[in-house]
Amino acid sequence: MTCGGRAPRDYSARIESNRLLGEKTGLLTVLCPAIAASAEPGQFVMVRPGGGDDPFLGRPLAVASVSHGTFTLGDELTVRGPIGQGFFSSREGLPLPEKVILAGGAVGAAPLLFALERLGGRAERTVMGVAGSGWEDFASWLMEVFPALELYSDDGTLGIKGTVLSGLPEELPGNTEVWACGPEGMLRALAAKYPSDGGRIRVALEARMACGMGGCLGCVIPTRSGQKRVCVDGPVFAASEVLWNEFPSR
Amino acid sequence: MNSRPADLSVSLGGLDLESPVIIASGVWPYESELWREDRLEGVGALCTKAVSLEARRGNDGMRVFETPCGMLNSIGLQNGGVRSFLKEYLPLVKGSNRPFLVNLVMESEGDVRANIALLRESSSSIPAIELNISCPNVDGDGMAWGMTPEGTAHATAIAREEWAGPLWVKLTPQAPDIAAVAKAAEQSGADALVCGNTWLGMAMDIRRKRPVFQRVVAGLSGPAVFPLALRTVWQAAGAVTIPVVGCGGIAGWEDGAAMILAGASALEIGSSLFTDFDLPRKITGGLRAWLAEEKEPSLAALVGRGRV
Helix, strand or coil: CCCCCCCCEEEEEEEEEEEECCCCCEEEEEECHHHHHHCCCCCEEEEEECCCCCCCCCEEEECCCCCCCCCCCCCEEEEEEEECECCCHHHCCCCCCCEEEEEEEHHHHHHHHHHHHHCCCCCCEEEEEECCCCCHHHHHHHHHHCCCEEEEECCCCCCEECCCHHHCCCCCCCCEEEEEECCHHHHHHHHHHCCCCHHHEEEECCCCCCCCCCCCCCCEEEECCEEEECCCCCEEEECCCECHHHCCCC | CCCCCCECCEEECCEEECCCEEECCCCCCCCHHHHCHHHCCCCCEEECCCECCCCECCCCCCCEEEECCEEEECCCCCECCHHHHHHHHHHHHHCCCCCEEEEEECCCHHHHHHHHHHHHCCHHHCCEEEEECCCECCCCCCCEHHHCHHHHHHHHHHHHHHCCCCEEEECCCCCCCHHHHHHHHHHCCCCEEEECCCEEEECEECCCCEECCCCCEEEEECHHHHHHHHHHHHHHHCCCCCCEEEECCCCCHHHHHHHHHHCEEEEEECHHHHCCCCHHHHHHHHHHHHHHHCCCCECHHHCCCCCC
C-alpha cells in the first residue's frame, strides 16, 4: 500500500534497437506505449525475453528516456512497469528545488537523462563518472545526450581524472539538490560528503530483486522509517532516509 | 448465470474455489491495487505472506539469487506479526472477495497457540489456515517440524487443537519420506496438504569465495523444481485420502494439468508470478481448453486420473 496505487503491469514489447555502448553496456529501445505514457524519471522496468524460463527472472533496467515514434518489428520482450517511486513522486509533495545537480556513475546516467528531460533540460550541472578505458562508447553516448556534461574517469582516460564526487561542490547551496544514480559505493560516499544535507540528496538505488512488484522482499534496505523495498518504496530515496551503515552486503 | 464451457470449480479442505489456482504464500504484496478484481483474474484463492506471532525482520545479506530456470530465496519470513496483519492487511485481503488462507509460521508451541488464538478472535473473517511446518522446532532439536512424521503430527495436532476451521498443512519437501509425513498430518487432523515448499539449495560466490547466502542454504523455486514437486504430489496423494494441493514450479497450464493427473485437487503458484502477472488467467484458460478437447465435464473428475 506504499505503492501509491500504481502497481506495475506486464506488457509485451518489441525491441526497436539495441545500441552497444561497451562490452556489457547497451542502450535498449523498446516499444511499449503504455509504459512510455506513464513512466517518470527514476522509475524502472523489469525486462525479460518473451518466451522460455531461462533466464527466469526479469532484469531491472532504468528508463533513460521515453518518446513517441514509429517502430520496426524485432525480438519480443516482456516488460513489467513502470515500477517504483521516481525522482518526482518520491518527493511526496515536497516542492522541486530551484537547482538540480545530476550526478551519475556509469549506467546510473540512464534515469538522470530522463530526469533532465522532465526538468525541461534545466540542470545546474551534469556530472558523470566512468571507470575509464573500455567505456569510450558509453562516454560518447553521454556526450551526445547530456549538454554541458562534466565527465570524470577513474583512470583519467576519459574527461577529467577523478570521481563524480570530486566534481561536486564542497558545500551544497541551500537552493540545490543532487539527484544521483550509480554504484552503491558512490551513493554511500555522496551521502557521507553532505552529512547534514542528506534530505537534499536524492539517490536512485539499485538492488537485486526477483519480482519488481513488492512481493518477494528480496530488495529490502534499512531506512529511518523501517525496512523498505527498493522496488516499490524506492528506488529513489532521500540519502538521509537510508541507514547506510546497516546496509546489507549483497 | 453464464454457462461455462468447462467447470474448473473445486471443493477441497473446507473451501469452495471457483478456480483451482491459488496464489502461494510469500508472493503477493499487500498493495491495494493488486487485490482488485481486475488484477486477480483466474485466481481461486490466495495465501497470505507468512504470519508469525511477533514481527520478524527477516534475513540479512543476499535474499534472492537467480538460478537456471529458477531462483533461490532467503527472505526469512519477514513480516510484521499477527497483530499487524489483522489490523493493517486483513481488510485488504478480505476485499479480494475470494477465499484466502492465512499462512501461519509454525514456531514454538506456545507461539503458535498464541498466534492462532489471535486469529480465532477474528475467526468470522478468516476462512482457513495454511500451516507452514518448514520452520525449525526451536523447542526440540532445531530441525524443521515437517522433517519427520512425529514432528509433523505434533505440529498439526497443536494447530488442530486451537483451530476448528479448515486447516491445511504445507509440507516440506526436505522430509525424507513424503508419504509418511503426509499420513502423519492427515492422522493429526489436517483437512488438506500442500505439497510442498521450496527445496533447500545453495549458491557459492566464486569471487568472494564464500556462500552467497548468510545462512548458507536457501530455498529453490521456479520451473526447475517442477518435476521434483510433481513427484512429491504423486507420493503424498498415494498415501492419504484428504486433498493434496500441488505447489512447486508450476509455470503454465500443462504443469497444472500434470499436477491434477498426479492427484492434486488444486494448484499453488509462486515464483512464476514474479515474471508473469497474468499466469492465473493463462492457466485457467489453458485448463478449460484442455477439458473441452478431452470432452471432460470438470477438472475435479480428472484429479488422480493419471495414477497408475
